Amino acid sequence: xxxxxxxxxxxxxxxxxxxxxxxxxxxxxxxxxxxxxxxxxxxxxxxxxxxxxxxxxxxxxxxxxxxxxxxxxxxxxxxxxxxxxxxxxxxxxxxxxxxxxxxxxxxxxxxxxxxxxxxxxxxxxxxxxxxxxxxxxxxxxxxxxxxxxxxxxxxxxxxxxxxxxxxxxxxxxxxxxxxxxxxxxxxxxxxxxxxxxxxxxxxxxxxxxxxxxxxxxxxxxxxxxxxxxxxxxxxxxxxxxxxxxxxxxxxxxxxxxxxxxxxxxxxxxxxxxxxxxxxxxxx
Amino acid sequence: xxxxxxxxxxxxxxxxxxxxxxxxxxxxxxxxxxxxxxxxxxxxxxxxxxxxxxxxxxxxxxxxxxxxxxxxxxxxxxxxxxxxxxxxxxxxxxxxxxxxxxxxxxxxxxxxxxxxxxxxx
Numbered sequence: 001x002x003x004x005x006x007x008x009x010x011x012x013x014x015x016x017x018x019x020x021x022x023x024x025x026x027x028x029x030x031x032x033x034x035x036x037x038x039x040x041x042x043x044x045x046x047x048x049x050x051x052x053x054x055x056x057x058x059x060x061x062x063x064x065x066x067x068x069x070x071x072x073x074x075x076x077x078x079x080x081x082x083x084x085x086x087x088x089x090x091x092x093x094x095x096x097x098x099x100x101x102x103x104x105x106x107x108x109x110x111x112x113x114x115x116x117x118x119x120x121x122x123x124x125x126x127x128x129x130x131x132x133x134x135x136x137x138x139x140x141x142x143x144x145x146x147x148x149x150x151x152x153x154x155x156x157x158x159x160x161x162x163x164x165x166x167x168x169x170x171x172x173x174x175x176x177x178x179x180x181x182x183x184x185x186x187x188x189x190x191x192x193x194x195x196x197x198x199x200x201x202x203x204x205x206x207x208x209x210x211x212x213x214x215x216x217x218x219x220x221x222x223x224x225x226x227x228x229x230x231x232x233x234x235x236x237x238x239x240x241x242x243x244x245x246x247x248x249x250x251x252x253x254x255x256x257x258x259x260x261x262x263x264x265x266x267x268x269x270x271x272x273x274x275x276x277x278x279x280x281x282x283x
Numbered sequence: 284x285x286x287x288x289x290x291x292x293x294x295x296x297x298x299x300x301x302x303x304x305x306x307x308x309x310x311x312x313x314x315x316x317x318x319x320x321x322x323x324x325x326x327x328x329x330x331x332x333x334x335x336x337x338x339x340x341x342x343x344x345x346x347x348x349x350x351x352x353x354x355x356x357x358x359x360x361x362x363x364x365x366x367x368x369x370x371x372x373x374x375x376x377x378x379x380x381x382x383x384x385x386x387x388x389x390x391x392x393x394x395x396x397x398x399x400x401x402x403x404x
Contacts, residue, residue, distance in 0.1 A: 073339065078331065078332055079329070079331065079332025079333065079335045079336050080332060080335070081335075082335045082336075082338060082339045082342075082361045082364070083339070084338070084339060084342040084361060084364045084365040085342070085364065085365050085366060087364055089335075089360060089361060089364055091332065091335055091357055091360075093399075094331060094332045094335065094357070
């Protein structure tokens with residue numbers, strides 16, 4: 001069972017939900033795929049046991065073999081190669097490491113060299129297995145690191161994925177292959193606008209989802225109305241509570257400072273399990 | 284000698300487009316014969332790497348200089364490798380800029396004038 005925690009808008013509470021849910025369940029894998037600014041570790045405080053670097057292959061032109069035919073530039077979907085005058089320019093920062101240029105070079109004049117883009121950390125806290133990734137400063141390609149983190153998924157385990165915000169490539173890469181997505185939102189105009197974008201995204205990906213409304217007693221009723229109209233289940237509402245804000249600021253989990261929340265998170269998981277079963281029966 | 288001017292429209296009365304990679308038009312002008320070729324930029328709405336694409340496109344036109352508002356690092360590197368002189372910071376209409384260029388009023392830049400993604404809307 002793989003559950004991804006996503007949201008259109010940032011700062012709605014993905015990490016709060018992911019970390020509290022993970023630790024309430026105990027024996028799970030928690031993957032922090034928000035590699036541009038991972039923060040689950042601040043709350044889980046895992047013991048890191050292993051670290052390794054993540055690389056992407058970038059092209060290196062062998063000018064002795066290259067006859068400037070321009071095929072590499074033609075096939076590069078990311079405009080990372082230019083052939084001008086008597087040389088081939090490679091723009092490493094635009095390269096996604098897909099390998100098309102070296103594969104399709106008729107002269108076999110392109111070697112691939114590894115470029116480090118970030119790291120992965122693997123650790124644990126009691127029965128919880130923890131993996132996160134960090135993109136190096138100045139790098140722009142989050143998906144290769146996310147793919148590396150997701151290699152640790154075992155379909156037999158319960159896996160919780162803390163996804164990045166938004167609806168772009170890193171989000172898709174993080175949530176793809178999940179059994180269920182929890183969309184965390186807040187009842188504000190921005191929260192609702194971005195929730196709608198996330199709903200459209202996950203409908204397209206055909207992954208079942210439900211909504212958690214954080215700071216649910218703020219803002220207006222429009223989020224509830226929208227979910228009712230669209231037939232989207234509200235799985236959990238968390239109020240705007242000073243105690244929760246205080247524990248968050250101190251890097252503590254809600255279930256540590258207010259243990260009564262543990263049942264709410266376990267119920268959230270049970271609800272998702274039931275929804276998944278119903279979804280499987282239908283399809 | 285051919286030069287390239289980034290423009291918002293297809294003729295000499297058009298205003299300078301201040302972005303190189305995402306300029307609406309590249310006007311290729313032969314300064315001796317006054318022959319004008321207007322190239323509609325196919326990279327205006329590109330996701331990324333448009334500086335490289337536009338630089339490559341212009342390098343294939345055999346121009347000696349590019350006159351534009353701003354040029355980013357990737358476009359600069361591409362144009363420089365092609366041996367093209369890059370004059371940034373120009374404004375007004377294409378006609379005015381061409382006149383000023385012919386009178387030798389501009390100096391080529393030695394680096395990009397803006398950072399990556401500057402011209403994104």
